[in-house]
Amino acid sequence: MALYPIITIWLPLLLLFPLLLLMKKKKDARRQNKRLPPSPPKLPIIGNLHQIGELPHQSLWRLSQKYGPVMLLHLGGIPTVILSSAEAAREAIKVHDLDCCSRPIMASTRRLTYNYKDMAFGPYSEYWREIRKIGVLEVFSVKRVQSYRYIREEEVSSLINSISQSSTSATLVDLSEKLFALTASIIFRVAFGKSFRGSDLDNEKFQELVHGAEALLGSFDASEYFPYVGWIMDRLSGRRQRLERVSHELHSFFQQVIDFHLSPDRTEQEHEDIIDVLLRIEREQNDPDRFTKDNIKAVLLNIFLGGVDTGAITMIWAMAELVKNPRVMKKAQDEVRNFVGNRGKVTEEDTDQLPYLKMIVKETLRLHPPAPLLLPRDTMKHFKINGYDIYPKTLLQINAWAIARDPAYWKNPEEFSPERFIDGSIDYKGQHFELLPFGAGRRGCPGIYMGTSTVELALANLLYVFDWKLPYGMKGENIDMEESVGLSLATHKKTALNLVPVKMF
Numbered sequence: 001m002a003l004y005p006i007i008t009i010w011l012p013l014l015l016l017f018p019l020l021l022l023m024k025k026k027k028d029a030r031r032q033n034k035r036l037p038p039s040p041p042k043l044p045i046i047g048n049l050h051q052i053g054e055l056p057h058q059s060l061w062r063l064s065q066k067y068g069p070v071m072l073l074h075l076g077g078i079p080t081v082i083l084s085s086a087e088a089a090r091e092a093i094k095v096h097d098l099d100c101c102s103r104p105i106m107a108s109t110r111r112l113t114y115n116y117k118d119m120a121f122g123p124y125s126e127y128w129r130e131i132r133k134i135g136v137l138e139v140f141s142v143k144r145v146q147s148y149r150y151i152r153e154e155e156v157s158s159l160i161n162s163i164s165q166s167s168t169s170a171t172l173v174d175l176s177e178k179l180f181a182l183t184a185s186i187i188f189r190v191a192f193g194k195s196f197r198g199s200d201l202d203n204e205k206f207q208e209l210v211h212g213a214e215a216l217l218g219s220f221d222a223s224e225y226f227p228y229v230g231w232i233m234d235r236l237s238g239r240r241q242r243l244e245r246v247s248h249e250l251h252s253f254f255q256q257v258i259d260f261h262l263s264p265d266r267t268e269q270e271h272e273d274i275i276d277v278l279l280r281i282e283r284e285q286n287d288p289d290r291f292t293k294d295n296i297k298a299v300l301l302n303i304f305l306g307g308v309d310t311g312a313i314t315m316i317w318a319m320a321e322l323v324k325n326p327r328v329m330k331k332a333q334d335e336v337r338n339f340v341g342n343r344g345k346v347t348e349e350d351t352d353q354l355p356y357l358k359m360i361v362k363e364t365l366r367l368h369p370p371a372p373l374l375l376p377r378d379t380m381k382h383f384k385i386n387g388y389d390i391y392p393k394t395l396l397q398i399n400a401w402a403i404a405r406d407p408a409y410w411k412n413p414e415e416f417s418p419e420r421f422i423d424g425s426i427d428y429k430g431q432h433f434e435l436l437p438f439g440a441g442r443r444g445c446p447g448i449y450m451g452t453s454t455v456e457l458a459l460a461n462l463l464y465v466f467d468w469k470l471p472y473g474m475k476g477e478n479i480d481m482e483e484s485v486g487l488s489l490a491t492h493k494k495t496a497l498n499l500v501p502v503k504m505f
């Protein structure tokens, strides 16, 4: 037998063997030296999934009481680190922001965002930096948000008018429904330039689609949790089909509105809406493939997902807390009524002069952050938090809800007390890690100003124009403050808030 073929195969392997041995030794040494965060016991295959209940932020908070502020879970096959203290959050999204500012890759986010042409779900990349920059400068800038002031004021006026009708008959108003409709109308006009009222665009159908997309984006595909077999579960559960249907319908809807903007019959607009802005960016690009209609649709999806529910949820919780706390309600009403006098309505300029109202919004966001776990981050490098090793490709979740209720930072944390912000030293803009309703760092919410402008204006008018009474026989302490995740990306009040308005102006 010829020795030559044997030598050619085995000789390189023999030479490689010591090298492989050395590499294995090094890897073992690294493993032995690594200090992983504490973990609750896990089950085969599902890992810690069985320990996460209907309200994940609350389940994770309970686990963190036992396992500490830096905790490692295994959600199926996904290693996930949960941070539940301001110090740990600071280390991650300030000190190591660049190491963990990506987002996890998932089949459904990829499909809904045109292969990550959006801002919110896209992994960290040169393209993401570019789209985020465009967003911050062109869509979310103070100037742009201020240019939509007339939309917010008109929509808040029509909300007040519609509530006034119930007030004359002293009937209950479903404030939850009204406030969702308000934020939806505002975002619809800001993005599409026209109101869905009296137009051929069907807002209800569109809302249904956005919620369908939220339900898909707010949960993981089984194929991510369970490699090899998860895709079968996604098919059997109908998730795959839902994903295809929602993506297809959203795509057609956005295409229809973009076509309308490009139609030669469209008259010159006084105000640039967001589609106009994005179409202008498309025209100004040197590389025609860099920013296309798909990029526009992906950004539009972010604006609807980020802009509608978050604002409505915040206002609903604020009103629920105010009727539960008549002292705070009265103080806020005195502030706005004394400032505005008999002018009949509150304008955006007025809200800048209402410090107590702003404290109420902060306190609401502390107790009820609409995104209690922020959005998941994906780590890109090895780094340490509180001395624990965090490895690349780990999912990172910050429990902003737990941090904002931690007695280590907050006196009587469960109490709704806007006065705790009286000295103005703590804000929600991402510099104070004990209050993170908008996240922080590279991935922090770019829509803070857009969101709070609507919330402050609508609340100020609701408090100025009406006194609010509970349904007959109901007491403040009986208001249901239970949370629900439901079909939304965000956590909201489980039951609708029904109140009786009494018109004062």
Ligand code: HEM
Binding pocket: 119, 120, 121, 132, 302, 303, 304, 306, 307, 308, 310, 311, 314, 369, 370, 371, 374, 375, 376, 436, 437, 438, 439, 440, 442, 443, 444, 445, 446, 447, 448, 450, 451, 452, 455
């Ligand atoms: C009360 C109102 C709002 C709250 C509480 C809120 C909260 C958040 C949170 C927690 C995040 C994730 C931050 C992180 O991962 O660190 C986020 C991201 C984002 N929000 Fe908001 N948001 C609000 C309003 C808005 C509005 C009005 C818009 C747009 C119209 C918007 C658009 C976005 C986008 C595009 C992102 C993704 C940023 C990125 O990944 O680069 N948000 N928001």
